Amino acid sequence: MKLKHFLFxxxxxxxxxxxxxxxxxxxxxxxxxxxxANNIVINDSINILDNEFxxxxxxxxxxxxxxxxxxxxYFCGNQVDNKLYLNKGGLTFEExxxxxxxxxxxxxWSSGVTFxxxxxxxKLDIYVCNTMIHDxxxxxxxxxxxxxxxxxxxxxxxxxGTEYGITDDNHNSISTFFDYxxxxxxxxxxxxxxxxxxxxxxxxTKIPDGKNPTRDILYRNDFDSAKGHAVFKDVSLDAGxxxxxxxxxxxxxxxxxxxxxxxxxxxxxxxxxxxYINNGNGTFTNRIGDIFKHQSYSSMGSxxxxxxxxxxxxxxxxxxxxxxxxxxxxxxxxxxxxxxxFTEQYKYEYQFxxxxxxxxxxxxxxxxxxxxxxxxxxxxxEATDWSWSPLLADFDNDGYRDLLIxxxxxxxxxxHDFGAFRSSISSSLITRKQLLDMIPEVKIPNFMFRxxxxxxFTDVSKEWGISLPSFTNGxxxxxxxxDGDLDIITNNxxxxxxxFENTLYTKNKKETPAHYLRVTLKGPADNTLGFGARVSIxxxxxxxxxxxxxxxxxxxxxxxxxxxxxxxxxxxxxxxVQWADGKEQKLEMQKNRPDPCS
Numbered sequence: 358m359k360l361k362h363f364l365f366x367x368x369x370x371x372x373x374x375x376x377x378x379x380x381x382x383x384x385x386x387x388x389x390x391x392x393x394a395n396n397i398v399i400n401d402s403i404n405i406l407d408n409e410f411x412x413x414x415x416x417x418x419x420x421x422x423x424x425x426x427x428x429x430x431y432f433c434g435n436q437v438d439n440k441l442y443l444n445k446g447g448l449t450f451e452e453x454x455x456x457x458x459x460x461x462x463x464x465x466w467s468s469g470v471t472f473x474x475x476x477x478x479x480k481l482d483i484y485v486c487n488t489m490i491h492d493x494x495x496x497x498x499x500x501x502x503x504x505x506x507x508x509x510x511x512x513x514x515x516x517x518g519t520e521y522g523i524t525d526d527n528h529n530s531i532s533t534f535f536d537y538x539x540x541x542x543x544x545x546x547x548x549x550x551x552x553x554x555x556x557x558x559x560x561x562t563k564i565p566d567g568k569n570p571t572r573d574i575l576y577r578n579d580f581d582s583a584k585g586h587a588v589f590k591d592v593s594l595d596a597g598x599x600x601x602x603x604x605x606x607x608x609x610x611x612x613x614x615x616x617x618x619x620x621x622x623x624x625x626x627x628x629x630x631x632x633y634i635n636n637g638n639g640t641f642t643n644r645i646g647d648i649f650k651h652q653s654y655s656s657m658g659s660x661x662x663x664x665x666x667x668x669x670x671x672x673x674x675x676x677x678x679x680x681x682x683x684x685x686x687x688x689x690x691x692x693x694x695x696x697x698x699f700t701e702q703y704k705y706e707y708q709f710x711x712x713x714x715x716x717x718x719x720x721x722x723x724x725x726x727x728x729x730x731x732x733x734x735x736x737x738x739e740a741t742d743w744s745w746s747p748l749l750a751d752f753d754n755d756g757y758r759d760l761l762i763x764x765x766x767x768x769x770x771x772x773h774d775f776g777a778f779r780s781s782i783s784s785s786l787i788t789r790k791q792l793l794d795m796i797p798e799v800k801i802p803n804f805m806f807r808x809x810x811x812x813x814f815t816d817v818s819k820e821w822g823i824s825l826p827s828f829t830n831g832x833x834x835x836x837x838x839x840d841g842d843l844d845i846i847t848n849n850x851x852x853x854x855x856x857f858e859n860t861l862y863t864k865n866k867k868e869t870p871a872h873y874l875r876v877t878l879k880g881p882a883d884n885t886l887g888f889g890a891r892v893s894i895x896x897x898x899x900x901x902x903x904x905x906x907x908x909x910x911x912x913x914x915x916x917x918x919x920x921x922x923x924x925x926x927x928x929x930x931x932x933x934v935q936w937a938d939g940k941e942q943k944l945e946m947q948k949n950r951p952d953p954c955s
Contacts, residue, residue, distance in 0.1 A: 379822025380753065381845065381857040390450040393432045393440045394853045395830075397767075403436075403489075404793055405768045409552060410489060412767050413468070413605075414745065414830025416531065416912025417848045419837075420472040420481045422503065423512045428835045428916055431459070431483060432848055433467035439485065443511065448838050448858055458501075459483060459514045465495045469531030469831070469912035474885045475521070475543065476502060476586050483514065486529040486912075488551065493526035498547070522589035525574060527551075533907040535609040535618050535888055536937055537596075538577065538639055542883040545576040545589055546620055548604035557603060557626040560699045565643070567594045569601025573622060573631075575641075597641040602628035606659045606911055609889065610670060610904065611635075612648065612727050613720075616939060618889055623656035623674050629706045630656050630674070634726070647726050649715055651707040658911030662749035662758050663902050665812060668893065669717035670904065672729065675744035675762060678711040684742065684799075688771050711739045712747075712762075716812070736814050738762075742801045746832040746911035752821070752843055754861060754871040754922030756901065757808035763911075764804070765828035767850055769797040800826035803847075827852055835916035841873050843920060848913070872923040878905055881938060886917050889937030894921055895930045 386392045395415055397403075405411045415433035422429045427444035434440070441459045442450035454460055461467050466489035472481045480503035487496050500523050501514035518524070528551035534543040553570050575598045576589035593599075602624035612619045617635035624630050630652045633641035645652070653676040661670045679685050689710065700707060714736050715729035733739035744764040752759045769775070775796055778784055784792060802824035806814035818824035828850040837844045842859035849855060861871060874894060880887030890905045903919040923929070934942040 381822040382860050384448055384856040384858050386853050389448055389856050391442055391854055391856055395434050395848055395850050397436055405770050414850055415848050416469045416831030417833050417846050418470040418472050418914040419833045419835040419916050422481050423506050423510050428837050431470055433470045435466050439467055453511050456511050457514055466490050471908045471914040473534045477883050484532050486532055488528040496526040498523050530604055531908055531912050533607050533609055542578040544578045547574040548607045549573050550604045560703045565599045567599035571601045573598055573604055600631050600643055605657045608659055608661050610661050623659040625655045646706045649729055653713045654708040654710045658746040660747045660749050660909050664758050666901055668900050668902050671717055672715040673747045675712050675747050677743045678740040679742045680740045732812055738806055738814050741804045745830045748910045750834050750843055751922035754873045756922045756924040757810050759808050760806040762804040763829035763832045765801050767828050772797050802826050803829055831911055831913040833913045833915040870925050872927055874921040876919040891935040892919050893933045896926045
């Protein structure tokens with residue numbers, strides 16, 4: 358049977374390679390035109406003492422919204438307006454939010470964002486999550502339907518969330534689209550996150566009855582023939598989405614390799630992470646305790662990728678363990694034996710205050726479920742301070758995925774000295790503003806770790822030019838200038854967004870081969886971006902795999918194109934695509950084909 362899916366791939370040779378002091382160059386806003394800054398103004402009702410979510414930040418999404426072959430950028434803002442920037446080429450951008458009608462509603466506090474072609478017309482739509490505000494009328498998520506370009510090439514959007522069945526008034530962090538019931542169209546999972554009790558780290562008896570207000574939401578895509586488009590129906594309880602938590606991120610991946618996509622949810626505070634295994638009958642069961650020996654305690658962002666090129670995806674989640682010894686002593690509590698006793702008494706899974714790097718180790722012979730081992734300490738990536746977004750990608754095109762981690766929190770609310778003063782009688786003698794001003798404020802540089810191809814990573818943050826002090830939350834990567842290497846975009850609190858140009862192929866540098874393959878998927882009619890597709894490539898007998906995800910990291914969407922570094926190789930032997938609907942496609946390099954770089 359002839360496949361109706363298509364694969365587009367390009368192999369390009371690097372004419373030159375990085376030889377300067379740093380791999381990444383920060384582009385000034387005056388040059389790029391990106392002047393977005395997620396500035397937060399503190400007041401009596403919005404501050405870190407009264408709401409711990411004040412500095413959870415917002416996301417950024419990347420994709421070609423106007424179809425000109427260049428990746429555009431959409432930033433979410435908390436108190437500031439969301440902004441859409443069109444890529445004009447040469448790492449210059451034009452802000453067109455008002456022209457495109459892609460603004461959030463006045464007073465909304467936006468969090469996560471992703472791009473999806475939900476009405477299957479070949480044009481990317483925008484989904485924005487909202488949170489924080491107590492007014493329920495300002496909490497509904499926004500679905501901007503792309504109605505096409507005007508004569509100036511600017512896409513125009515119509516906010517159609519209600520029309521598509523997006524009507525909940527929860528505090529949502531991020532949404533992700535996938536086909537959970539294998540009917541061909543894209544369903545919707547929404548991660549919910551807000552504080553529903555005074556002490557979210559207090560042990561309570563967990564009752565998975567679906568009544569917890571912090572339960573996530575699963576929407577089924579039901580096509581409405583009268584409306585001519587999808588209408589989403591909340592099927593969470595029927596599908597077994599019943600556990601509560603404080604969800605910062607969500608990933609879709611077929612963990613047990615049965616052909617059905619599963620859901621990983623990274624939860625903050627004491628609530629355990631969740632791994633909903635798809636039962637293949639429209640329902641899910643949380644099996645995380647059968648798959649992972651332990652988890653990060655307050656999990657933030659998460660990412661999946663094959664870091665050792667064994668063909669199996671590995672999982673990384675970030676926490677808040679400081680790297681420096683002084684900050685460990687100032688901000689972290691000592692281990693408490695009672696905590697371990699309560700963990701078992703209340704039937705929680707084990708959690709630790711640090712990053713976890715779960716590497717695939719095979720399947721359990723009885724359950725058939727995958728098993729993982731945490732190598733964070735061995736890899737040297739267990740402590741990166743108050744981290745938000747981990748992203749696994751090959752930034753130097755050597756064939757192995759590196760690790761970017763962004764972090765920072767504007768107020769060290771967990772500082773022990775401040776905590777001691779706050780609980781003393783002296784704190785009652787000063788004003789609220791004075792108390793807020795006393796909270797330590799420390800900007801921490803972001804981290805970049807180079808993959809050493811032996812399950813260890815080297816901190817190259819300074820060497821590669823990433824280690825700028827900031828409060829960075831949502832982050833994405835993309836080849837913004839179409840030169841074959843991955844650039845980085847960040848969403849910062851109280852600072853302009855960072856745009857880092859990857860200078861791997863900057864002109865007039867000493868030649869050092871570092872080649873790449875970029876795969877753009879054109880999926881079936883109801884999943885045009887090919888979410889859930891898995892691409893495998895072989896080069897001289899060595900395997901690399903990549904999977905198409907709707908969202909990655911924290912509150913954000915990176916480019917949809919799948920990027921493979923090839924190192925010194927100039928071509929691949931074969932490419933296999935496993936589509937989400939089960940179909941497969943394989944391409945083999947023709948024998949005796951001329952070297953494209955000769």
